Amino acid sequence: MNLALFDLDNTILAGDSDHNWNRFLIKEGYLDKVTHAERNDKFHAEYKSGSLDVYAYCEFVFEPLSKNSRSLLNQLLKKYVEEVIKPMITDKAYALVNKHREAGDLLIVITATNSFITKPIAELFAIENLIGTDPEEKEGEFTGKVIGLPSFQEGKVIRLEAWLKSKNLTLTAFEKSYFYSDSHNDLPLMKKVTHPIAVDSDEILTEYAKSKGWPQISLR
Numbered sequence: 001m002n003l004a005l006f007d008l009d010n011t012i013l014a015g016d017s018d019h020n021w022n023r024f025l026i027k028e029g030y031l032d033k034v035t036h037a038e039r040n041d042k043f044h045a046e047y048k049s050g051s052l053d054v055y056a057y058c059e060f061v062f063e064p065l066s067k068n069s070r071s072l073l074n075q076l077l078k079k080y081v082e083e084v085i086k087p088m089i090t091d092k093a094y095a096l097v098n099k100h101r102e103a104g105d106l107l108i109v110i111t112a113t114n115s116f117i118t119k120p121i122a123e124l125f126a127i128e129n130l131i132g133t134d135p136e137e138k139e140g141e142f143t144g145k146v147i148g149l150p151s152f153q154e155g156k157v158i159r160l161e162a163w164l165k166s167k168n169l170t171l172t173a174f175e176k177s178y179f180y181s182d183s184h185n186d187l188p189l190m191k192k193v194t195h196p197i198a199v200d201s202d203e204i205l206t207e208y209a210k211s212k213g214w215p216q217i218s219l220r
Helices: 008-012 017-027 033-049 054-066 070-088 091-102 115-124 154-166 184-190 203-212
Strands: 003-006 106-114 130-138 141-147 177-181 195-199
Touching (some): 003 008, 008 091, 008 115, 008 195, 017 033, 017 054, 017 070, 017 106, 033 054, 054 130, 054 141, 091 106, 106 115, 106 154, 177 184
Parallel strands (some): 003 177, 106 130
């Protein structure tokens, strides 16, 4: 059995689920347009540049989770997935995931975006294994805090290794390990797998992939 890892935002999604979730909450009237949109765009720019303070970002993203009931958030998420996420999924993305499924590979979505948002998105691809940044819950409601290590940059490597260990597996146990990503933030994990693939990649990853002879594909 081989391992197939998929980054989510701007990889198997033709867009960013985290950034657009905040924009959706603004549109629905649950966040202030002026103050929140500016900070949302600033964090997004820092992510793309590789300078993101992931804990500051988690605090920012998890704030609306802590200020609204879980039942309301579930309703909003369902609407968000229908209206915003489904149009972001291309036939090419579905075909890629299904190719690995038909080959019998172990499939995992591994993303820096929080698991509350991304769980139903992974389910659209029929992928049950998800490693995301986890928001803390108490008595079924979100606290606004993060649990453990965010799944970001080197954190993706650590979180994946911990997940595999819980299944009595290691990364080296697989004959082939694939990781599809668009972002240079994922280079720590891309360097660990046997088959890194750049997908609609940013400029830094594009140049690095070119220098290493890694495959570069588009799912758009």
